[in-house]
Amino acid sequence: MSTVNLESMDFYLTAEHDCSYLPQQQAITLFADPSICITTDMYNELIQLGFRRSGTHVYRPRCRMCDACIPIRIPVTKFMPSRGQRRVWKRNQDLSILTVPAEYKDEHFQLYRRYMHTRHAGGGMDNPDPEKYSEFLLNPYIDAHMYEFRHQDRLLAVASVDKLDNALSAVYTFFDPDESARSLGNMAILWQIKQAKRLDLEYIYLGYWIKECQKMVYKNKYRPFEVFRDGGWQTHEA
Numbered sequence: 001m002s003t004v005n006l007e008s009m010d011f012y013l014t015a016e017h018d019c020s021y022l023p024q025q026q027a028i029t030l031f032a033d034p035s036i037c038i039t040t041d042m043y044n045e046l047i048q049l050g051f052r053r054s055g056t057h058v059y060r061p062r063c064r065m066c067d068a069c070i071p072i073r074i075p076v077t078k079f080m081p082s083r084g085q086r087r088v089w090k091r092n093q094d095l096s097i098l099t100v101p102a103e104y105k106d107e108h109f110q111l112y113r114r115y116m117h118t119r120h121a122g123g124g125m126d127n128p129d130p131e132k133y134s135e136f137l138l139n140p141y142i143d144a145h146m147y148e149f150r151h152q153d154r155l156l157a158v159a160s161v162d163k164l165d166n167a168l169s170a171v172y173t174f175f176d177p178d179e180s181a182r183s184l185g186n187m188a189i190l191w192q193i194k195q196a197k198r199l200d201l202e203y204i205y206l207g208y209w210i211k212e213c214q215k216m217v218y219k220n221k222y223r224p225f226e227v228f229r230d231g232g233w234q235t236h237e238a
Helices: 040-047 083-091 106-119 130-137 177-182 184-198 214-221
Strands: 011-013 029-032 052-054 057-061 070-075 096-101 144-151 154-163 167-175 203-209 226-229 232-235
Touching: 040 057, 040 154, 083 177, 083 184, 106 130, 106 154, 106 167, 106 177, 130 167, 144 184, 154 177, 154 184, 167 177, 167 184, 177 184, 184 203, 184 214, 203 214
Parallel strands: 167 203
Antiparallel strands: 011 029, 029 057, 052 057, 070 203, 070 226, 096 144, 144 154, 154 167, 226 232
């Protein structure tokens, strides 16, 4: 595993801005130097310190009066699926999963556009264009992949995932809004856990867990899980 000297890297704080997750809250974001091309080696170090990427930008919340955004990861060898998760897995055994390069594909974008319009209407991201989509998901400097979930060649879901030294990082998953009965978002995480085991990796990083945000509730369903608190990773006690 490579070690990167983060002490030589510059970091920048934004001004206060509206929080994307909690209404009436103001947020501050800490960014790794946006003029640097953050490579997989660098990201290996940063993600272990609670950072996350969006496109080519690597960041973590640094709010003055709030610490609701908690970095979360799943130790895959310890994961114990619940009864509901086992049902989701069984329900989706008719799908084929393909690994493809993390590149722009119009088929992906059209599915993403339908997903955002249905699931995040009025949230400022519900009318994306190809450029915004690419800026959000794609990063040529990271070992990134797209996992396609298909049923009889019909694209149902896409999971954007980064491969790190000892983990997979789930960047974003979008799926056909007409297929909600399949629980494709959950299926994507379950499949990534299995893929991480297959690749002999230790963790799945799920970004930030926010207890007060309903859209984030699903992240604490994958147990046991670890959270980044007080400068280190620790098993969450329910």
